[in-house]
Amino acid sequence: MSSRNAPGSRPIMIRRAVAGDAKRLTRLVRGSGAYEGKYATAVAGYRVGADYIEAHRTFAAVGADDDGGRILGFYSLVLAPPELDLLFVADDVQGRGIGRLLVAHMQAEARAAGIDRLKVVSHVLAEGFYHRVGAVRTGTAFANPPAVPWDRPEFEFRIPQG
Numbered sequence: 001m002s003s004r005n006a007p008g009s010r011p012i013m014i015r016r017a018v019a020g021d022a023k024r025l026t027r028l029v030r031g032s033g034a035y036e037g038k039y040a041t042a043v044a045g046y047r048v049g050a051d052y053i054e055a056h057r058t059f060a061a062v063g064a065d066d067d068g069g070r071i072l073g074f075y076s077l078v079l080a081p082p083e084l085d086l087l088f089v090a091d092d093v094q095g096r097g098i099g100r101l102l103v104a105h106m107q108a109e110a111r112a113a114g115i116d117r118l119k120v121v122s123h124v125l126a127e128g129f130y131h132r133v134g135a136v137r138t139g140t141a142f143a144n145p146p147a148v149p150w151d152r153p154e155f156e157f158r159i160p161q162g
Helices: 018-032 038-040 050-057 098-112 124-132
Strands: 002-005 011-016 057-062 071-078 083-089 119-121 138-140 152-158
Touching: 002 038, 011 098, 018 038, 018 050, 018 057, 018 071, 057 098, 071 098, 098 152, 124 138, 124 152
Parallel strands: 083 119
Antiparallel strands: 002 011, 011 057, 057 071, 071 083, 119 152, 138 152
């Protein structure tokens, strides 16, 4: 478990997600304001299951003063092939640096696993965020109807080793 401070806020703890977090992570995904309206089909019925959490390096950001109760955001790192599969921050705490903390933690995890590059297929509305945290645009993931009927930007994180 690591503790870091998001700019202008209380300390944030990043800890390994556990099977018991599955429902809370699922609610975070389904409740994301970024997936309202025309984007709702991408997360309708989406489930972050205990099996998923156990199969991948999934980490949750929680407020240090919240006794580990409220999950403020999370990410999931898939090792083979290397990909940042999920990254969500609760709508009401966006803009406080939690996403940046999660990305920095993900990069450290990737580095420790010997990964030097990893892919991200981004939601259209998150493109600016990935640019700001150092991901490089590499292409486009084309629409996959009916679940995802729009093209999405594809990025790569380059993870310096050492």
